[in-house]
Amino acid sequence: MTFPSRVPEPYGQNGSANLADILERVLDKGLVIAGDIRINLLDIELLTIKLRLIVASVDKAKEMGIDWWETDPSLSSHARRDELSRENAELRARLAELDESGPRREPEPAIERGRAREEPS
Amino acid sequence: MTGLRYVYAVCRPFGAALQRQLTGVGGAPPRLLRHHDLVAVVSEVPERDFAERPLRAHLEDLDWLTETAHAHQNVIDALTAVTTPLPLRLGTVFHDDSGVRVMLEAREEGFRRTLDRLAGRVEWGVKVYAEPEAQQEPREPAKAASGRDYLRQRRLSHRADEELWERADRFARRLHETLAERAEDTRLHAPQNSALSGVPGRNVLNAAYLVSRAHSEEFVELVDRTKSEEPGLRVELTGPWAAYSFSGEEPDGEEMNGDETNGDGVGA
Numbered sequence: 001m002t003f004p005s006r007v008p009e010p011y012g013q014n015g016s017a018n019l020a021d022i023l024e025r026v027l028d029k030g031l032v033i034a035g036d037i038r039i040n041l042l043d044i045e046l047l048t049i050k051l052r053l054i055v056a057s058v059d060k061a062k063e064m065g066i067d068w069w070e071t072d073p074s075l076s077s078h079a080r081r082d083e084l085s086r087e088n089a090e091l092r093a094r095l096a097e098l099d100e101s102g103p104r105r106e107p108e109p110a111i112e113r114g115r116a117r118e119e120p121s
Numbered sequence: 122m123t124g125l126r127y128v129y130a131v132c133r134p135f136g137a138a139l140q141r142q143l144t145g146v147g148g149a150p151p152r153l154l155r156h157h158d159l160v161a162v163v164s165e166v167p168e169r170d171f172a173e174r175p176l177r178a179h180l181e182d183l184d185w186l187t188e189t190a191h192a193h194q195n196v197i198d199a200l201t202a203v204t205t206p207l208p209l210r211l212g213t214v215f216h217d218d219s220g221v222r223v224m225l226e227a228r229e230e231g232f233r234r235t236l237d238r239l240a241g242r243v244e245w246g247v248k249v250y251a252e253p254e255a256q257q258e259p260r261e262p263a264k265a266a267s268g269r270d271y272l273r274q275r276r277l278s279h280r281a282d283e284e285l286w287e288r289a290d291r292f293a294r295r296l297h298e299t300l301a302e303r304a305e306d307t308r309l310h311a312p313q314n315s316a317l318s319g320v321p322g323r324n325v326l327n328a329a330y331l332v333s334r335a336h337s338e339e340f341v342e343l344v345d346r347t348k349s350e351e352p353g354l355r356v357e358l359t360g361p362w363a364a365y366s367f368s369g370e371e372p373d374g375e376e377m378n379g380d381e382t383n384g385d386g387v388g389a
Binding site (some may be wrong): 019022024026029031033035037038076 | 320
């Protein structure tokens with residue numbers, strides 16, 4: 001009844017389909033039905049697995065000395081925020097130092113304003 | 122020696138034979154369990170691996186999970202070659218054949234509806250990645266001469282990134298619209314985490330399209346044509362998959378209710 005007409009050659013599947021793609025479908029999609037044993041319903045479990053997967057692959061990468069995604073501001077918004085606040089703190093510390101030592105003078109305003117403009121509002 | 126029944130998919134009866142050497146999860150060959158005009162594709166799995174507790178433990182073992190997911194997907198792939206399966210999630214296990222029959226009986230209507238909706242269709246996955254490094258001058262700031270220079274450099278690189286994200290976003294939306302016109306249904310999935318997929322670039326589109334087999338070739342060509350349209354953006358196509366992303370029953374189907382939380386309805 002459902003005679004398939006020609007199916008195009010598989011793209012990127014089998015051999016080269018990456019595990020993440022397969023797990024994404026096999027774990028995440030597909031029909032959920034209640035089995036006698038109800039593992040497939042425990043989405044929380046599946047979430048745990050995903051977290052573990054990430055942890056596992058991150059650990060593996062770190063073993064090889066790859067951890068750029070944690071620190072590269074263009075890849076991680078977290079790192080981006082971190083970097084901004086780190087810079088900010090550094091500049092403030094510098095200013096405070098300047099304030100204390102030497103004759104009192106106004107801090108260079110360009111820096112503060114430059115920073116403020118840099119920061120996305 | 123009692124085994125449990127692992128269910129891969131539900132199909133309409135089909136004439137073609139499955140590959141002879143096809144093995145499923147745990148190495149056992151899948152077989153067809155017919156009930157009225159539905160077929161469940163099942164294989165026997167040992168209790169020591171697939172009873173509730175060991176299964177739960179196994180699911181957290183990455184190597185085991187990898188092997189099992191591949192085996193599951195192999196069977197679904199083989200089915201997709203000869204019919205339109207309704208794929209089930211990994212780890213759907215019943216105590217015995219009669220448990221599977223009871224489930225088929227209870228959900229007959231919903232299965233038929235969904236199978237009719239999916240008949241003759243396959244799923245294609247399309248992803249778009251943005252690769253910031255590829256199109257940028259080296260990241261190392263050439264020793265900032267002053268604070269002002271430093272800030273200017275930072276702003277420039279920041280802006281280049283923003284531009285790329287905006288371009289990627291526009292491109293992804295446009296591509297999705299074009300593809301959606303050729304598809305019968307679409308699903309937008311959450312972008313894949315690159316730490317998980319191990320694929321370079323940031324995933325800005327992760328979509329699935331339900332396309333009839335007859336129109337698949339055309340669809341694939343359409344995707345291929347966009348592949349080199351934009352520098353810094355990479356388009357990836359996977360498929361044909363069984364309609365995993367479209368296998369949920371329509372929201373008005375009553376069977377949806379309750380099956381997420383308990384299986385009692387099935388056993389009753």
